[in-house]
Amino acid sequence: MTLFDLARLREELERANREIEQPGFWDDPEAAQKAMKEKKAMEDTIGGFETLEKALADTEELIELAEMEEAAGASDEELAETAKTIEKDFEEIKENLEAMRLRTLLTGKYDRCGAIVSIHAGTGGIDAMDWASMLFRMYTRWCEKKGYSVKIIDYQRDPEAGIKSATFIAEGENAYGYLKNEKGVHRLVRISPYNAAGKRQTSFAQLDVTPEIDDEIHVEIDPEDLRIDTYRSSGAGGQHVNKTDSAIRITHLPTNIVVTCQNERSQHQNKEVAMKILLAKLTELAEQEHKENLKELKGDYSMNTWGSQIRSYVFQPYTLVKDHRTGAETANVTAVMDGDLDYFINEKLKQKD
Numbered sequence: 001m002t003l004f005d006l007a008r009l010r011e012e013l014e015r016a017n018r019e020i021e022q023p024g025f026w027d028d029p030e031a032a033q034k035a036m037k038e039k040k041a042m043e044d045t046i047g048g049f050e051t052l053e054k055a056l057a058d059t060e061e062l063i064e065l066a067e068m069e070e071a072a073g074a075s076d077e078e079l080a081e082t083a084k085t086i087e088k089d090f091e092e093i094k095e096n097l098e099a100m101r102l103r104t105l106l107t108g109k110y111d112r113c114g115a116i117v118s119i120h121a122g123t124g125g126i127d128a129m130d131w132a133s134m135l136f137r138m139y140t141r142w143c144e145k146k147g148y149s150v151k152i153i154d155y156q157r158d159p160e161a162g163i164k165s166a167t168f169i170a171e172g173e174n175a176y177g178y179l180k181n182e183k184g185v186h187r188l189v190r191i192s193p194y195n196a197a198g199k200r201q202t203s204f205a206q207l208d209v210t211p212e213i214d215d216e217i218h219v220e221i222d223p224e225d226l227r228i229d230t231y232r233s234s235g236a237g238g239q240h241v242n243k244t245d246s247a248i249r250i251t252h253l254p255t256n257i258v259v260t261c262q263n264e265r266s267q268h269q270n271k272e273v274a275m276k277i278l279l280a281k282l283t284e285l286a287e288q289e290h291k292e293n294l295k296e297l298k299g300d301y302s303m304n305t306w307g308s309q310i311r312s313y314v315f316q317p318y319t320l321v322k323d324h325r326t327g328a329e330t331a332n333v334t335a336v337m338d339g340d341l342d343y344f345i346n347e348k349l350k351q352k353d
Contacts, residue, residue: 113175122206131205138337143170155262167261183208228250248267250274259274314333
């Protein structure tokens with residue numbers, strides 16, 4: 001089924017509504033919640049189509065009205081104003097239709113899931129840690145604009161400036177599908193505010209994106225493959241921060257993947273969230289490596305094995321953000337840093353066409 005198979009989508013929604021009305025539907029809460037989530041996704045898609053259809057009908061009526069006005073001898077100013085409105089409405093219809101078309105490209109196994117996003121400062125000293133904090137702001141702003149809730153899991157500040165690393169979960173449908181291609185190295189070029197000589201500085205940060213896998217997926221991890229450390233929380237949180245060793249660091253020894261969590265209220269909760277993130281990372285890795293089970297995963301898959309540079313952000317001597325995979329670029333650095341990322345995300349999705 002594709003997004004544009006509207007008749008079939010309506011049939012499936014009717015079938016889902018009948019299932020929900022059946023006695024015993026809520027006997028299995030997990031299955032019921034999943035069914036309700038799928039039902040809402042279908043309703044949102046159908047609602048989007050109906051909104052587009054109405055907008056198109058309204059625009060057609062406006063065109064007919066303009067033709068009648070012209071025949072009745074309306075002034076050039078009146079006709080120009082109507083034409084301007086028609087053009088604006090038509091551009092909005094095209095944009096919304098393109099957004100719906102792009103959603104048809106989100107066909108991966110976990111594309112509909114939320115996204116676990118981790119940002120790590122790379123080479124570049126203080127500038128790199130400042131750059132990591134700028135990326136954290138950029139991606140959380142993007143999430144807010146898309147209507148995704150942001151749950152901060154870990155936030156490791158640097159004593160001088162910026163952050164060493166941070167992890168958050170973008171909760172909402174298709175968050176992973178949109179963000180998965182943002183994984184990689186992001187490069188910043190600017191006049192360093194931390195360099196007294198005012199020299200141009202190049203800094204790097206790494207973004208990692210993993211799907212927030214449903215709790216219904218159960219994966220077994222050998223406890224002997226884990227090293228679990230506790231330490232004192234250092235990030236923004238609540239009154240509990242810095243009072244107890246509640247933060248958790250879990251290392252999966254066969255792959256050297258490290259997951260940390262410090263923003264929950266107890267050590268138990270931090271461990272639970274960290275294990276969930278570790279399971280997601282290992283499950284995704286097992287599929288990428290075509291392994292039958294996690295025991296087959298060996299080698300260093302930690303964040304130290306940095307991937308290729310995907311995008312450059314130049315602040316000086318000129319302004320430019322350029323994606324090295326698609327060639328997409330813009331000179332409006334300010335808008336991008338404020339979370340205006342759809343252009344780059346969509347251009348990468350289009351490569352799937």
